[in-house]
Amino acid sequence: MKYNVGYVPGTFDLFHIGHLNILKRAKEMCTHLICTVSTDELVFEHKYKKPVVPFTERIEIVKAIKYVDEVVPQINQDKFSQWYQYKFNAIFVGDDLKDTQKWLMYEEQLKPRGVDFIYFSYTNNTSSTLINKALLDII
Numbered sequence: 001m002k003y004n005v006g007y008v009p010g011t012f013d014l015f016h017i018g019h020l021n022i023l024k025r026a027k028e029m030c031t032h033l034i035c036t037v038s039t040d041e042l043v044f045e046h047k048y049k050k051p052v053v054p055f056t057e058r059i060e061i062v063k064a065i066k067y068v069d070e071v072v073p074q075i076n077q078d079k080f081s082q083w084y085q086y087k088f089n090a091i092f093v094g095d096d097l098k099d100t101q102k103w104l105m106y107e108e109q110l111k112p113r114g115v116d117f118i119y120f121s122y123t124n125n126t127s128s129t130l131i132n133k134a135l136l137d138i139i
Helices: 017-027 040-047 055-063 079-086 101-113 128-138
Strands: 003-010 030-038 070-074 090-094 116-120
Touching: 003 017, 003 079, 017 030, 017 090, 017 116, 030 040, 030 055, 055 070, 079 101, 090 101, 101 116
Parallel strands: 003 030, 003 090, 030 070, 090 116
Antiparallel strands: none
């Protein structure tokens, strides 16, 4: 394993194959995989919408995934405080976040502390946003 502790933050609303792929690939690269699941309040705060699946259900779904060793609520987006608490060596996310202002700031904060940022290919044909839109179109 390349990393001792890996970290995957996410909302995990309408859990789909893209979510599973990130968790599986992250676990292949680390000994212990921590996954945070955003609370409903945090999702609303940064996406301005309520998740379709409530937090209590989303966290149970992620806990059931065999690739995940530890699941914790994500109550804020402060990756530095999360690193301070969990001491992860790598963050794994989709490449749709790469080079965004927010993630460049996280890299600036955490790379000096030895944290690697691994951006996996985004699953173009599947996302919670696309699933949500398809459901709304059906209704």
